[in-house]
Amino acid sequence: MPTLSLADLQAKAKTIRKEIILSTTAAGSGHPTSSLSAVEIAVALYFGGILRYDPKNPHWPQRDRFILSKGHAAPLLYAVLAEAGYFSPDLLPTLRRLGSPLEGHPNARRLAGVEASTGSLGEGLSIGLGHALATRLDGYPSRIYVLLGDGELDEGQVWEAAMAAKKFKLDNLVAIVDQNGFQQTGPTAEVLDLRPLVPRWESFGWYAQEINGHDLQEVLAAFKKASETKGKPSVLVARTIKGYPLKAALGKDPNHHGKALTPEEAKVALQEIGV
Numbered sequence: 001m002p003t004l005s006l007a008d009l010q011a012k013a014k015t016i017r018k019e020i021i022l023s024t025t026a027a028g029s030g031h032p033t034s035s036l037s038a039v040e041i042a043v044a045l046y047f048g049g050i051l052r053y054d055p056k057n058p059h060w061p062q063r064d065r066f067i068l069s070k071g072h073a074a075p076l077l078y079a080v081l082a083e084a085g086y087f088s089p090d091l092l093p094t095l096r097r098l099g100s101p102l103e104g105h106p107n108a109r110r111l112a113g114v115e116a117s118t119g120s121l122g123e124g125l126s127i128g129l130g131h132a133l134a135t136r137l138d139g140y141p142s143r144i145y146v147l148l149g150d151g152e153l154d155e156g157q158v159w160e161a162a163m164a165a166k167k168f169k170l171d172n173l174v175a176i177v178d179q180n181g182f183q184q185t186g187p188t189a190e191v192l193d194l195r196p197l198v199p200r201w202e203s204f205g206w207y208a209q210e211i212n213g214h215d216l217q218e219v220l221a222a223f224k225k226a227s228e229t230k231g232k233p234s235v236l237v238a239r240t241i242k243g244y245p246l247k248a249a250l251g252k253d254p255n256h257h258g259k260a261l262t263p264e265e266a267k268v269a270l271q272e273i274g275v
Helices: 006-027 032-036 039-047 071-084 089-094 124-137 156-167 197-203 216-228 263-273
Strands: 065-068 144-149 173-179 207-212 234-239
Touching: 006 032, 006 039, 006 071, 006 089, 006 216, 006 263, 032 071, 039 065, 039 071, 039 144, 039 216, 065 071, 065 124, 071 089, 124 144, 124 156, 124 173, 197 207, 197 234, 207 216, 216 234
Parallel strands: 065 144, 144 173, 173 234, 207 234
Antiparallel strands: none
16 A cells, blocks of 8 residues: 655656556547546555555455446556556556456456446445445455446436445445546536535535545545544545546547547647656
8 A cells, every 4th residue: 555745646647647548549449538537536545545455465355445436437447456566567558358357347357456347337336335334344444435427426326325325324435426527428417417416415414525636635635534534424526627638638529438549649648648
């Protein structure tokens, strides 16, 4: 469980973004913009001293768990796991290739460090709820972190899990909403407007914080507050920009949702990131 300096975390975020772009461009498919919007969240968790894990012992019973409910952002998870030491970064260019464990959506049976097979949206919080209950019953200090998309909140199962988490007072459960404002068919506010999200989560009995999801200091401070909250689950509503920081894919066009950058676009994107 490394704890990097702010400068090193920022450098790590650049590396993760580079790997997301290169792997999805090599595959010719995937969801780079959905992955890019949540980079700081994942970097803070894995490299900011928040998540307790051991890549040499990935099934350590007392580990914390990270569940990527928005499973289409698998390129983000794979890049982070490679940087964390679960497998060699040399595997990243095999994303979505036949026979590769780096499938289009995470498969927990094929890759160490993947806690749940996700991609069918709306299920991750329920999975996290189960982990939170089980580890508490086992007497483990494990904390469970679940990353959801804001479009995913349209699924009723999310709110069923939210109600149950409040009932069982699961203060070891933390949800993070990647509020990038867009989903597959357009702006989330036009598809089904659930805003404002903070009072909505509070009405379900959660401790809710709204943060800038691209500000590492804000993200780290919010995770610390969540860890200090007792008797109720916590949620971070992270305002993000889809495709951040790429000018060509800032979430204005839903066609960017499941579209890899071309080699020419990737070259420009890497220059924008500064790697």
